[in-house]
Amino acid sequence: MDFSKTKKGTASVWAGETDSFYKGSSTVPIVNTVTFEYDDLDEWYEVAKGNREGHIYSRNTNPTVRVLEHKIAALEGAEDAISFSTGMAAISNTLLSLLKPGDRVVSVKDSYGGTSKIFLEYLPKFDIDVTLCETDNHEELEAEINKGCDLVYLESPTNPTLKVIDLQRITKSAKAVGAIVVSDNTFASPINQNPIALGIDLVIHSATKFLAGHSDVMCGLLCGKKELIKQVFAYREINGASLHPDAAYNVIRGMKTLELRINRQNESALEIARFLDNHPKVASVFYPGLESNKGHDIAKQQMKGFGGILSFELKGGYESVKNLLHNMKFVHLAASLGSVSTLAGPPRTTSHVELSEEQRKQLGISESLIRYSVGIENVGDLIADLKEGFEHV
Template identity: 40%
Template sequence: MKNNSASHPSCDPASWHDETCVLHGDAGLSTDSALVAPIHYSATFKADDPQAFAEMANVPRHPGFYTRYGNPTHEHVAAILAKLEGTETALLTGSGMAAISTTVLALVSAGDHVIAQSRHYMSTTKLFEEVLVRFGVQVSIVEQTDLAAIEAAIRPNTRLIMLESPVNPTLVLTDLAAVAALARPRGILTVADNTFASPLNQQPHALGIDIVLHSATKYLGGHHDLTAGAVCCSALHAEKIWRMHTTLGAVLSPMDAWLLLRGLRTLPLRVQRINANALALAQWLEAQPQVEQVFYPGLESHPQHALAQRQMTGYGAVIAFAVRGNFEATSRFVASLELATHAVSLGGVDSLIVHTAAMWAGTMNEAQMQAADIAPNFVRMSVGVEHIDDLKADMARALQKL
């Protein structure tokens, strides 16, 4: 991976802060004098001669051969993401689920055993419970807060442990360092979905996790205008995952890659404001009589707050809370909000809110929702960068209507 040490001899990219990294972490990759990296909107790239073509066709992840294999715009994004997560490299995909499914399918085979959490993003759960088992992969689903249960689930053929922390939508945490300490001596790969935290609030690789995944649709893009995924890992793992990626073909378009690059430039500014807003709003919600319970890792009332303090530097956008009322009252509350838009996703500049039970009613039955701790009056909010006083006033008006 290139850096700009030559152009700035006094700078050490390894010691840059995040604010500098997102602006200069891809320096040296552009070949022209444009201040802003261009969009390389081409499906294929020409070779100067047969020898050059042979090299382009056979070098893994070549950025100038064919966009399904790689693209110069992808290279800019990957350079920054790898620096933010502290990994050797990064690979981009067309969505967060493409990053998850491509990674898992690249690393396991029939007869292998994998361990997954009892709480995951719903599509991740389906991958482990419904897809992998069809192809002869053994799957154990384990409570993520029970380290002894995770250790007990390990078998001689365990190849991978899939983690997610904080988890969607209940914000339960996994002790990433403890799981990594169980897995690494046994030669088991660990994969962590870091979407809900962002690399600015949590760095799983520094805690011993091998591969870090993101739905870049969320914080990394930050403006609700793209769909993308990212895999951050070693060069060796990236090449193996890339080979599966070229087969499955979940390609990120150059335009979306450029939008993602643009979003990354302001990531530290946005996350700083989002962290402050979310913590302030969570603390305010705890004091409201119309709210039964608030779930946010930054609150002292969160049962895993001590763990959050150990492995996170900020607590993110997402607040989950239960209002006092039934399913219908909760729906009225959500519909009454004016600033928090009723929409899925998270981590962007706009505040978004969903009535969780209503959102998942079509994909989970009542027993599954109970197992996932999703009550009828449960709400998930992704706090944006609006002024905190305006968010509180909007929330207060809606709570009065319960």
């Protein structure tokens, strides 16, 4: 079924689920089997060769997992999708399957810490050249791309400083030199932003975050052009970073409320960002929904909402961070983001724990920065909680 003309909330519920399930089940069955039996050898062969629909072995494909892949493809307007055991599996498998020794990657300095580690430490070991540009310097990005590259990797808004990249503009430059363009859309979610509509080839999600929405399951998703998905699938088939059907079911269930949660989190995050922006103990606030934010105008053009994540820098350094966070009630001091409950922490323990303090400093991430992932709690209670915490700063 074509979901291109339906609203996102409808696609979140129905995409991948319009066919009848086993014994008339109205919810997606969890198909916990390793292998699939065939009575006819010729049919088995045709499925194994990919000439007809079907499943052979759950490391490769599985009916429950396939529903999830159809769902994210519909939400992002993609030709196809593939799932992974984690978000980092999605990122690493995508890069390692599309790149080869001698290739060149152009990306940005503000990408997620695990992604940065791949760029800074692992790809160079395979003789893959990586150039990281200042994230919001579009001229520098275009200049490096114009020198020639094979893959451009983007993230917008970025983790953790919420910088915004003009995806359409950079994609145009990348396409001019024949580069594949990959974009991490985890922070925005498909409710707020659809990079494929802006020309991006492949879109990555850590579905562990907003898509699943309850901090109880890990999953990575990649969607985009069919021929590229097929190439990554062939690598993941052998690499083995497959998604278990139990995990797929939990992500599917979480996605049914995706639009409701995102809309609530958009509204709350903007209100909290405005509160923090006027607080005397806050040095700076990073949120593209603020009119004063450098990326606000671009965000307004390519996003439908500004997301449920913000970050802010305190006056007084890391001690101020500890004093604030240790005196708040309605927040989990924990890694991850995009949950129904509010999560917060400094990059040194969350997004960029893999990097040293010096590396974080080079990326412009100070030790007084807090990443704050807004849940679905009442926003008045969250602001009151912040006020109480600030009394101890």
